[in-house]
Amino acid sequence: MDDFDQAFIQAPEHRPKLSDPEADGIPTVDLSPIFNSPDGTFPDDLVRQIASTSIDWGFFLVVNHGVPAEKRQRMEAASREFFRRSLEEKRTVMKVEGMVTGYSDMELTKNVRDWKEVFDFIVADPTVVPVSPEPNDHRLTHWTNQWPTYLPEFREAGKEYAEELEKLGHKLVELIAVSLGLPAQRFRDYFKEKTSMVRLNHYPPCSLPEMALGVGRHNDPGVLTMLVQDDVGGLEVKRKRDGEWIRVKPVPDSYVVNIGNVTQAWSNERYESVEHRAMVNHKKERYSIAFFFNPSHSTVVEPLKELITPENPPNYKSYSWGKYLSNRMLSNFKQLNADNIQVSHFKISN
Numbered sequence: 001m002d003d004f005d006q007a008f009i010q011a012p013e014h015r016p017k018l019s020d021p022e023a024d025g026i027p028t029v030d031l032s033p034i035f036n037s038p039d040g041t042f043p044d045d046l047v048r049q050i051a052s053t054s055i056d057w058g059f060f061l062v063v064n065h066g067v068p069a070e071k072r073q074r075m076e077a078a079s080r081e082f083f084r085r086s087l088e089e090k091r092t093v094m095k096v097e098g099m100v101t102g103y104s105d106m107e108l109t110k111n112v113r114d115w116k117e118v119f120d121f122i123v124a125d126p127t128v129v130p131v132s133p134e135p136n137d138h139r140l141t142h143w144t145n146q147w148p149t150y151l152p153e154f155r156e157a158g159k160e161y162a163e164e165l166e167k168l169g170h171k172l173v174e175l176i177a178v179s180l181g182l183p184a185q186r187f188r189d190y191f192k193e194k195t196s197m198v199r200l201n202h203y204p205p206c207s208l209p210e211m212a213l214g215v216g217r218h219n220d221p222g223v224l225t226m227l228v229q230d231d232v233g234g235l236e237v238k239r240k241r242d243g244e245w246i247r248v249k250p251v252p253d254s255y256v257v258n259i260g261n262v263t264q265a266w267s268n269e270r271y272e273s274v275e276h277r278a279m280v281n282h283k284k285e286r287y288s289i290a291f292f293f294n295p296s297h298s299t300v301v302e303p304l305k306e307l308i309t310p311e312n313p314p315n316y317k318s319y320s321w322g323k324y325l326s327n328r329m330l331s332n333f334k335q336l337n338a339d340n341i342q343v344s345h346f347k348i349s350n
């Protein structure tokens with residue numbers, strides 16, 4: 001990624017300002033009460049915090065989240081070890097058409113190349129998914145992981161990390177359910193078969209950080225995302241209030257949580273999946289790890305009946321999570337003329 005290729009250049013209106021303000025408004029939520037609750041219920045003020053930040057920002061930070069530091073550090077170390085390898089070695093586990101896991105340094109977001117390299121793995125190996133996005137094609141297939149043989153500890157680090165993040169994901173989804181006035185276990189059945197994924201991101205230093213982005217503006221498709229970033233910083237969130245790009249300051253041992261498109265549809269837009277992007281810089285490489293908490297492929301996503309009233313009719317048609325996922329994954333391999341499929345395709349204009 002040394003030569004500056006035109007494919008990385010963002011349109012002027014999407015270029016980052018290296019002086020974008022840092023957020024002081026994204027709340028940090030202390031999750032320790034949920035682990036100390038004898039009867040498994042959540043304190044009202046915690047639930048209120050989750051509701052208001054999900055409405056105002058679609059983002060929040062969590063601390064005292066229960067993920068053991070050593071498991072996170074082991075995953076981070078494995079990620080650094082992997083990305084340090086030669087391109088030739090990394091390309092032995094390259095993502096190719098039909099293989100959605102492994103390494104890529106060619107990702108596009110909205111048809112502009114990202115200044116990054118990634119390694120993706122699925123939490124359940126194998127993960128059952130539809131063969132194609134075609135509505136009448138009912139065949140299923142499965143995805144599997146590609147682990148590099150030269151890093152024997154990588155697979156184990158990934159497996160242990162994913163187990164911890166899944167636990168946190170379930171807790172956060174319970175909190176979100178309660179914050180919407182629903183029983184804590186309302187979403188439990190949607191997660192019987194796993195389609196969650198982990199993405200290791202590496203953003204090398206960039207000679208033109210004002211023209212390119214580590215990852216271009218996008219929102220995350222699933223239920224929610226839990227991101228751990230190093231101390232370099234670069235994540236930016238589009239503030240709902242005024243559309244300004246705001247930097248998310250790195251907080252040690254925290255996770256950045258954001259609402260995904262599925263939760264947007266389930267909540268009938270009470271909570272929205274907010275656009276975000278990652279800046280790069282001249283000097284420092286940056287690492288982050290995203291856990292995309294996703295429902296079963298067979299989940300039919302639609303606004304929850306409990307939240308629908310005559311005054312609040314459904315804003316979305318129902319859609320199949322599995323078909324949506326397979327569409328997103330296939331489009332990663334092609335420079336499409338249109339943007340990737342978005343939840344807005346299922347929007348009802350009331």
Ligand SMILES: O=C(O)CCC(=O)C(=O)O
Binds near residue numbers: 201215236287290
């Ligand atoms: O690295 C980051 O800060 C953001 C990554 C991200 O948004 C993603 O991988 O979906």
Ligand SMILES: [Fe+2]
Binds near residue numbers: 218219220225276
């Ligand atoms: Fe994202």
